[in-house]
Structure formats: structure tokens, C-alpha cells
Amino acid sequence: MNIETQREGNTLTVRPEGRIDTLTAPAFQQRLEAELGDAGSLIIDFSKVNYISSAGLRVLLAYAQEMEDRGGSIKAVCVDDMLHKVFSLTGFLEILNVD
Numbered sequence: 001m002n003i004e005t006q007r008e009g010n011t012l013t014v015r016p017e018g019r020i021d022t023l024t025a026p027a028f029q030q031r032l033e034a035e036l037g038d039a040g041s042l043i044i045d046f047s048k049v050n051y052i053s054s055a056g057l058r059v060l061l062a063y064a065q066e067m068e069d070r071g072g073s074i075k076a077v078c079v080d081d082m083l084h085k086v087f088s089l090t091g092f093l094e095i096l097n098v099d
Helices: 025-036 054-069 081-090
Strands: 002-008 011-020 041-045 048-052 073-077
Touching (some): 011 054, 025 054
Parallel strands (some): 011 048
Antiparallel strands (some): 002 011
16 A cells, blocks of 8 residues: 655645555554654545545544544545445544545
């Protein structure tokens, strides 16, 4: 899995590519852990993600909680219809700010 990151001030933008599943979720989590630092805002760009499993959702849930604990925010952008449906069915639309 390729994961691009960009830091602008207090905002970290993460752009994973491909599938976020049981095999790739640990690398996704490790990259978030390594890059997040003291960021107050986390943006995850899903424009190049074509699938997310429960393992990927667990990573998102953990970082949604992390950002809430630190008084920050998490936002999902460029979410296609399929991922939007997954987020809707799993209740993640109430956890993540989804654009």
C-alpha cells in the first residue's frame, strides 16, 4: 500500500492508495502513528482507496478517538459512493466528518 502524507501547519493530510484491509491496515496505522505528531487536524483523502474492511474501519475509529481526546478533528474527503455507503451502514458518518 502506498501512503502519501502532507503536513501543513497543524493539519496532516494522508492519502492512502488501494485497499485498506487486514493485510494493509497495520501499515496504515503505523504510518498514521509515525506522522500524526501533535497535529490538531487529520484529513484522510480516500480518492485512491477502492475498498475498506473492518480492519481499516478499526484504524479510523482509533484515530477518531485519538483526535477527539486531543480536542482535534478528523475529516474524510474524496469519499466515493461505495465507501460512503460503507461509512453509512457502519455508523461512521456519525464519527467522521465526511465530505
